[in-house]
Amino acid sequence: MQDLNLPKSKVRLEQKEGKTYIFDPIRKKMLLLTPEEWVRQQFLQMLLSMGISKGLVGIEGGLKVNKIQKRADLLIFDRGGAPFLLIECKAPSIKLSNETFKQVAAYNATIKAPYIGITNGLQHYFCAINFENSSYDFLKEIPLPEYVKQHDKNSNDK
Template identity: 80%
Template sequence: MQKLNLPLSKVRTEEKEGKTYIFDPIRKKMLLLTPEEWVRQQFLQMLLGMGFSKNLVGIESGLTVNKRIKRSDLLFYERGGTPFLLVECKSPTVKLSNETFQQVAQYNSKIKAPFICITNGLQHYFCSINFEKGSYEFLKKIPLPCYINKKK
C-alpha cells in the first residue's frame, strides 16, 4: 500500500484468493484492503494511539442525507454518547477539495459533531464547527475529547 503522511501502524493483513484483507479492530473482522480502507485503518490507529477510545468510535455508521442512506467513515464520541469528531477518509489519489469538505459537512448537518476532519492519508484538515453562527474554523492541531485531557 501507498506510504501515507501518518505514523505507520502495525496492522494485521491476510492474503486470500489473490486479494489482501486488513483486520478492523473495531468491527473485529477482515475487510478487503482498498486504498480508502488503508487510509481509514491507519488514521484510526493514529487516533487510538493518541488516546481516543476504541469503545467510543463508530465505523461506517449509517445516516440519511437528502433521503439517501450514507455512511460516515469514523465517528468518535465523548463519554455519554455525544458526537465529538467526524472523519471522512478518501483514497490517497482523491484530491481534497471543497466538494470533499462539503460531503463531510453535509453528513455533519445530521450528526452535529463539534469537530470534523477530511483526510486522504497525505493531507488532513480539521475544523471546529460553530452551529449557532453557522461557521467553521480550520485548526492546526487535532482536537482531543475531554476524557483524554482529563488524563494529563
C-alpha cells in the first residue's frame, strides 16, 4: 500500500486466497484491504496513539441522510458519549474537494459533531462547526476531546 502523510504504525495484515486483509482493532475483525481502508486504519492508529480511547471510536456507523442509509468512516465521541469529531476517509488517489466537505457536512447534519475532518492519507483538513450561524472555521491541527488533552497533561507531569 501507498505511504501516507501519517506517522508509521504497525498494523496486522494477513493474506487469504490471494487477497490482503487488515485487522480493525475497533470492530475486532479482519477487513479486505482497500486504499480507503488503508487510510482509515492508519488514521485510526494515529488517533489511538494520541490518546483517543478505543471505546470512544465508532467506525462505519450507520446513519440516514435524506432517507438514504450512509456510513460515517470515523466518529470520535467525548467521555459523555456525545459525538465530538466526524472524519471522512478517502483513498489517496481521491482528491479532497468541496464535494468531500459537502459529504461529511451532510453526514454531520444528522450526527451534530462540533468538529469534522476529511483525509485521503496525504492531506487532512479539520473544521470547527458553528451550528448557530451555519458556518465553519478551518483548524491548524486535529481537534482532540478534553480527556485526551488531560491525558497528555498527566503524561507530561510524570
